[in-house]
Every structure is written in C-alpha cells, then in structure tokens.
Amino acid sequence: MDYREIITYCHANNITLGQYALQSEVKRGDSTAEKIKTRFAEMLDVMKQSTSSAANKPLISVSKISGGNAYKYHQYQQNGDSLLGELAANAVTKALSTAETNAAMGKIVACPTAGSSGIVPAAILACGEYFNLKQDQLIDALMAASLIGKLIAESATISGAEGGCQAETGAAAAMAAAAVCQLRAGSPEVCFYAAAIAIKNSLGLVCDPVGGYVEIPCVKRNAAGVTNALIAADMALAGIISYIPFDETVTAMSNIGKMLPSALKETSGGGLAATKTAAALSGKIFN
Amino acid sequence: MESLSLFDITGPIMIGPSSSHTAGAVRLGKIAANLVGGTIKEAKIHLHGSFAATYRGHGTDKALLAGILGFNPSDEQIKDSPAIAQKRGLHYSIITADLGDVHPNSVKFDITLTNGQHHSVTGSSLGGGRIIITSIDDMEMNFTGDKPIIIAHYHDTPGIIATISTLLYEREINIGNMQVRRCREDQTAYLYMETDSLCDQLLEQQISSINGMYYARIINPFDHD
Incomplete structure (x- = not known):
C-alpha cells in the first residue's frame, strides 16, 4: 500500500501508525489482536534484557575479537562524561549492549535482522525510560517500527547480502525514527518524514564485516544507527520535512543496493573487511 | 508485491x-x-x-x-x-x-x-x-519445517498410501505435497508427505501400525512445540 494512503487512513480514523499496523496484521487472518500484542510484549521483554545485559558487565564475543564496549560506554555515560544528552547516551549504551549480546551468542530479537538488532530496542526503550512511558505505548511504537520495516522489505530489501548495511542498519534506523516520533505524539506524517530522513542519512552504507562475523563494524554501526534515528526523529518533530518522500528514499536505497559491487555486500571482499588489520584479526579467530 | x-x-x-x-x-x-x-x-x-x-x-x-x-x-x-x-x-x-x-x-x-x-x-x-x-x-525432499510432514518407509504393497490418505481424510487434514520413491530390488518404498494442518501423535501410531510399515514419523513445525 502507498504510504500516503496509510497516513490518510490514520488521520481519518484518528489512530496511530502502530494501531494501523496491528489492524493490518489482524486482517492477514493468522492471529488475533490480543495474541499479536502478546507476541510483541514477549519480544519487548527480550529487548529489555539484551539492552542491559552487556552494559552491566563486560561481554566478549564468541570469536573473542570484540566486546566489552557497551560496559565501557555505560560507565562513561554514568560518570556524566558523555557529549550527548541523557536520552541519546542511554540509547547508545543500549544499542551497543544488544549488538554485543548478539555477538556473544546471547538472546536477541531480530529487528529487522540480527546484525541490526540493537537500534530499534535502544531507541524505544531509552525514550520509554526518559519520558516514563507505559508498556502499551512501547508496544504500539514497536508495531509502528515493524510497519516501516515491512514497507521497506516489500519494495526494497532488509538483507545486507542484497543491499549492503544501508538495508540493515539503515532500515532499522528508519523504523526506530518513526517509533520515536510516535512516542512523542508526532503524527503519522511526521513519523514517515523521520523514517525518510533516517534512510537518507544511511544511503550507500556498505556491508563489510571483518572475517564475515557480525561484530566489526556491526556493533558500532548499531550505535550510529540509533543516533541517526534520534536525529531524524528530532528534526521531523521540530517540523523539518523531508523533500524526498519516504517511498522514493526506499527506492533510492534499493537502487544503490543493486549498484553496489558484491565485494561490499556481506562477502568480506572489500571495505573494512579487506584491510590489513582485518586480515590479522581473521587469522586470530582461526588460531 | x-x-x-x-x-x-x-x-x-x-x-x-x-x-x-x-x-x-x-x-x-x-x-x-x-x-x-x-x-x-x-x-x-x-x-x-x-x-x-x-x-x-x-x-x-x-x-x-x-x-x-x-x-x-x-x-x-x-x-x-x-x-x-x-x-x-x-x-x-x-x-x-x-x-x-x-x-x-x-x-x-x-x-x-x-x-x-x-x-x-x-x-x-x-x-x-x-x-x-x-x-x-536416499530420499530427496523439499522440507522447510513450516508445514507438518509425514515420512514413511514400508514394504511396497498396494493400499498403503490409500490407508494413510483415509486416516488423514478422517481428520480433515489436507495433503499439500507428496513424493514416493520405490526401490525395486528390495521392494521397499519411501513416502514423504506435507500436510496443511497439524498432525497428532495418534496418527503416527496408526500409520506405524499399518501392515508392511517399517517406520513412520510425523514432524510438526517448531512454532507449535
């Protein structure tokens, strides 16, 4: 469905994007509204765990080439040293924590993928804590995020192997940006502006994991993704519009993904994966 | 789309x-x-x-x-x-x-x-x-784990597939996909079947006890574990 029709429908029925997402999921006929919300609540619980587990004690990845950074950043943030405000710094901690939990074979929710799983939970839960929001609002925001991801996946891709990192952390940032706007009572239109801005800020990002592992640079790109989402949401909430509409930013992302050489799409054939240090680190994993 | x-x-x-x-x-x-x-x-x-x-x-x-x-x-x-x-x-x-x-x-x-x-x-x-x-x-299959499957290995005699189909029909279970591979030397056959809805354990027992059956197994998707 054209996203403009979704905006019109939401306005006409005075509902949020999250409520629209729920209605459309019910219409698929696989489940009831109650059951769908319960599944989202379960996923939100796992997200609460993953956003704090690596922040409270250092967690090292299975390959042993990365880890401990969520803890380090959390300490720094708690000392009041962060350049960012409380909300954004907390979101960075949370994004790093989930991404490191993922790399350490901990439990996460793919959102939209495992490699980009830190962004949406960090944005939603950091806002939830800062503004003291209710569980229902967080679930509604998570459904709004899922709707944005669904629209991207339906007309482009959310796979790094197909579209590069822009398709994973870029899509996640767009999802998170729309979710945050909804949490701040932004209209569906504002949510889509935020998603469009977040995508524009991620275009061209390549997927170049060192040694093929979802660690370097994936963990830090989750932190970058959530700050991108917050900036995009903040601009949209301030009344800044995206000159390029949401659906066209998705098309641009899709086209860029197709133009990217395969060396930059999860094959570890180029980018950071092809650096001297990457070769040395990859050697370490096998010894 | x-x-x-x-x-x-x-x-x-x-x-x-x-x-x-x-x-x-x-x-x-x-x-x-x-x-x-x-x-x-x-x-x-x-x-x-x-x-x-x-x-x-x-x-x-x-x-x-x-x-x-x-x-x-x-x-x-x-x-x-x-x-x-x-x-x-x-x-x-x-x-x-x-x-x-x-x-x-x-x-x-x-x-x-x-x-x-x-x-x-x-x-x-x-x-x-x-x-x-x-x-x-040696049996080729195309099983994704999204649908329940029935696999069976039996002595190749007429009527076995009909018996299995009847058991499914009684439960109103629809067959989505079916493959049979026969081995002429030892007169055995492998059956692989996908169904549209979940199968119960009693069905597995009933199929297993069909005359000429060596083994039969039913595997339901994980989401229903």
Missing part, C-alpha cells in the same frame, strides 16, 4: 549472532534429529561452503549440535551445547567438506542411533532463519 507479516520484520527471538548461521543452524539440527527419531549416539556433522568457512565465529557448530540435542533457536544453552552433549553421552565431530553443487550454507549429518541404525540428513540455511532439508538417507 509480496505482503509481509510484522513478525517477518520484528522477530524471531533468537540466539545471535546470525539468523542464517546460528538460528537456522539450530533448526537444521533439530529437524535432523526429529527426522531420524530414536536416541542419537553419534553425529558426524559435515559443513559445506560458508558454514565450513565461518562456523567458529558464528557458533554454527554449537548451534547445529544444540539443535540435535533438541534445543530451540531461542535457547540460551546453545553456546554450552558441547558440554551438554558430553554429559548426555552424545559423540559428535565437525568435519569441513565439499558437498557438491548445493547452497553455500549446507550441512550433512551422519547419525548413528543407540540401536545401531545409521541415517544421513542434508539441508541448507537460506537466510533469516529459514531452512530446507533436501534429503534424508
């Missing part, structure tokens, strides 16, 4: 780091164990392509083993599967291999049961946790 579910975007709940190399690997191991049935004494796990190249950092070996031990993709014990296997007396080995012209994320399990039976199961992880089993023993 394909219409996706919200749960295709958010979810599954899984153990990281990779939906294809970890979550999909758990599912492959679990389905393989379900397909062979019985208690497993030894599993030789042959890894192909990207599975062979990157299994250590993705924990693919631990994930496959955890699946064989019966864990789900969201179980936090996955990373401890080697120790759990040892405790349970399950021997395993990881072997990198060339399985030929197959998907890059492929695995072949050579399984020995405590009763001495040998089985082999081959499958691939397609991304996002989706998997496909391409063969069990």
